[in-house]
Amino acid sequence: SQQGEEDPQALSIQEGENATMNCSYKTSINNLQWYRQNSGRGLVHLILIRSNEREKHSGRLRVTLDTSKKSSSLLITASRAADTASYFCATDARYTDKLIFGTGTRLQVFP
Amino acid sequence: GAGVSQSPSNKVTEKGKDVELRCDPISGHTALYWYRQSLGQGLEFLIYFQGNSAPDKSGLPSDRFSAERTGGSVSTLTIQRTQQEDSAVYLCASSLALRTDTQYFGPGTRLTVL
Numbered sequence: 001s002q003q004g005e006e007d008p009q010a011l012s013i014q015e016g017e018n019a020t021m022n023c024s025y026k027t028s029i030n031n032l033q034w035y036r037q038n039s040g041r042g043l044v045h046l047i048l049i050r051s052n053e054r055e056k057h058s059g060r061l062r063v064t065l066d067t068s069k070k071s072s073s074l075l076i077t078a079s080r081a082a083d084t085a086s087y088f089c090a091t092d093a094r095y096t097d098k099l100i101f102g103t104g105t106r107l108q109v110f111p
Numbered sequence: 112g113a114g115v116s117q118s119p120s121n122k123v124t125e126k127g128k129d130v131e132l133r134c135d136p137i138s139g140h141t142a143l144y145w146y147r148q149s150l151g152q153g154l155e156f157l158i159y160f161q162g163n164s165a166p167d168k169s170g171l172p173s174d175r176f177s178a179e180r181t182g183g184s185v186s187t188l189t190i191q192r193t194q195q196e197d198s199a200v201y202l203c204a205s206s207l208a209l210r211t212d213t214q215y216f217g218p219g220t221r222l223t224v225l
Contacts, residue, residue, distance in 0.1 A: 041219050042218045
C-alpha cells in the first residue's frame with residue numbers, strides 16, 4: 001500500500017498565484033522530503049522536514065508538517081511558469097529503514 | 112561536482128531483445144537505487160544496493176530483470192527478452208549511506224520497446 005499520497009493529482013494555476021500540494025501518509029515517520037521532477041526525468045530534492053519540526057522555509061517554498069494528522073503541505077508562493085513540474089513527497093517511515101515516494105502532484109503554471 | 116549519470120539517455124529496442132542500462136552514482140555514495148516510471152505515473156521501486164550487495168530486490172517485476180553493482184560504484188540493470196510493457200523511464204538514484212538519506216537522481220533512461 002502507498003505510504004504517501006499527494007493531493008491534488010493535478011493542479012493548474014496562473015503565474016503569480018500560490019500553489020499548495022498536500023501529502024498524506026499512513027505510519028509514523030522520522031522525516032519527510034519533497035522532490036520535484038521536470039518532464040519525466042530525474043527528481044530533484046527540494047526540502048526535508050523532520051518529525052519534530054512543524055514548518056520550514058526555503059526561498060519561495062514553505063513546508064508544513066502535522067504529525068497528528070499524518071500530513072504535510074508544500075506551498076509555492078508567487079508561482080512562475082518554470083515551477084511547472086511534478087512534485088513528490090517521500091517519507092522515511094519509522095522502523096522500515098527506507099524512503100517511500102508518493103504518487104505525485106502535477107503542477108501546471110500558465111504564464 | 113558530478114551528479115548521477117545514466118546511459119543511454121534513450122534506448123529503442125525490439126521486443127525480445129536484451130537491454131543493459133547503466134548508472135554511475137555520485138562518488139562516495141554507498142547506496143544506489145533503481146526505479147521505473149511509466150508515463151504519467153509515480154515511481155516504482157525496483158532494487159536497492161548497499162555497496163555491491165542488494166539487500167532489497169523486492170521490486171524487480173520478473174526474473175527477466177536483474178541488476179548488479181561492481182566496485183561499489185557503477186550499476187547495470189539488465190532486462191532480458193524485453194516486452195512492450197517494459198517501456199518506461201528507468202531512473203537511478205544514489206544516497207550517501209543510509210537508505211533514508213536524501214536521494215540524488217540521474218536523468219533517467221527512456222526505454223521504448225517496439
